[in-house]
Amino acid sequence: MTRPSSEAEYLARMVPPSVRGVDRRTLLRGALGVGALLGAGTLASCGSSSESSSGVPTGAVSGEVTAGSYSSDAVPKAAVQSYMDAFAKANPGTTVKINTVDHNSFQENINNYLQGSPDDVFSWFAGYRMQFFAEKGLVGDISDVWSNMSGMSDAMKKASTGSDGKQYFVPMTNYPWAVFYRKSLWSDKGYEVPKTLDELKTLGAQMQKDGLAPIAFGDKDGWPAMGTFDQLNLRINGYDFHVSLMAGKEDWTDPKVKKVFDTWAGILPLHQADSLGRTWQEAAQSLQQKKSGMYVLGSFLAQQFEKGAEQDDLDFFTFPEVDSTIGTDAIEAPIDGWMMSARPKNEAASKKLLQYISQPEAQLLALKADPSVIATNSNADTSGYTALQKKSAEFIKSAKSISQFMDRDTRPDFASTVMIPALQNFIKNPKDIDGLCTSIQAQKKSIFGS
């Protein structure tokens, strides 16, 4: 069978001759509602709109969609299952086959996966990594899905756009990076949320007097320190410089970068000692056990806290201001979502599925399973949110610019083979900043130049 040359042709084919005479608009109106309520049987649901200018079928789709998911832990896995099931239920005749792969393996094998025979849709992150695959032609253009997507902010759209101006990604959930602390501990000791770096230092000194490790820190896996670097760079040099630095356009020996490391060296004594042997989970537990005062991490650290009262005791504030001309309006909030492979077997149903994923219904199903993240669709009903989720949503909404995370904002080879060892070296030896920056710059030139 030949491939239809356009989406409209494809859809036209799906309409049996017996229905072609029916007024499609009337049927369309019905089909636009929740598909599950349709109950009109296959004939009615086949009355899809062939005159729709977008490529997304507004009517029914059929067949099997395969979905590659990295959500391998029990809880997120169940979440994926629940919204995929909901999609299949809303679209009779459609089934979703989920291929779950262990998170790390999925991430490490992504290049081979996309070049082999990938699933129709697959879970991924926004940012440079997403754009990289788009540039290489390994993922499918889904601009038409975006053309009639409701509830997505411009920031979300920007984060889903490749360097060619087309959209390749559908956001599902995101979560903020910030400074987390336990409300009960802070009210006991009378600590105040620091607004500036100096206040943070004063607070840190007070916590040390009180026998606490001021800032919990664990960098055994190498990536958590990237978060601290990002926060400092966003506060010291601002969002634009940060993005440009991550894109390889700036010189790492620039005094601006050195200032980031200098500032970090100034607060490094406030961090938990011996961080290179500690996992982020262990560091989060020290916060939970009230052995440390605060922790710069993503909100997923709530996973180390018991659901209920203990999680409610968790609160956060944005990383304090360092330079008043830069302010604190840039934050880090990585977005997780879905993409379509370059040549999906069932394009119509894949696009419909992606559109479904962008909508509040699917996103709220995902949150039910993992309450440490929030929905990316601004129409999502937040009444069921925990206090932490509500605050996260507010926090992200009020931010002027949002970065992803170092390993999502720059080339993966640069992040993993250069920055992880470099940041670990810095933590070991915070004195040799010049040597460190020169080394990073030399490697950056070699990697980005090739």
Place this chain on the structure above:
Amino acid sequence: MASKRRYKGIDQLSKRDKVVVSLMVIVPTLLVLWLVWFPAVGTVLLSFTNWDGIGPLSGIKPVGLQNYIDIATIYPPFWPAMQHNLIWLAVLFFIATPLGVLFAVLVDRGVAGTRFYQSSIYLPVVLSLALVGFIWQLIYSRDQGLLNAITGGTTDWYGDPDVNLWAVLVAASWRHAGYIMLLYLAGLKGVDPSLREAAKIDGASETTTFFRVILPVMRPINIIVIVVTFIESLRAFDIVWVINKGRNGLELISALVTQNVVGEASRIGFGSALATIMLLISSVLVIIYLRIAMKED
């Protein structure tokens, strides 16, 4: 009656035999070519490119020796990795292997509870190094580990780059000694008891018997043990990978290759250059081994 049937070369074989013989030669040769030489040569060739693992082979750009120059000059983990591989080799060779041999001799002499010792020393060998890394994590963890809990110390066993290599080597040796013990024990059981009796009658002490009689007789086993030690220290990988992906004091060449090639990084060209360096080092050891083995024949 003198036999007239002298071997006249391959012509003497029946047609069927010829087919069988050629199949027996060709199939393994092809397998070796395909599974060993093709990837090895491919790796060496790729090491002169900057391929990122994406796109057709025609998109590969040759960069000459750039990868090798980068490795030697601007890639900080490389020289520590070389050093760590050498330390690894030295520790296994001078400590773990002799320890394994000692265990074997003691067990062979029949200390009370031999079977118990034998199985408990051998137990770690059954576990994968990845699991060994995890078990020791429970012991070494700074905040929650057994060792610091007992001693009350705060040594960061896995995180402090001055300490962690040695901590890991303890774990690796723990396993390696058991392996060597088993190999050696098998050899010792095969030694003709009359040799020992003869030595005893001649008035040789236990030590003399071992070094003058048993050890020379065990030459084939000794060579195997040495080769196993070399191989184990060159391919050491899984334990450091499990602990911290071979970073921060635990760099090993094999871990660097994996970091660059396997993960999302996909610096195939650069990683291949590292792999080629590893190949060269192994070849040196293989050549030395072959020379020893040939001499024996």
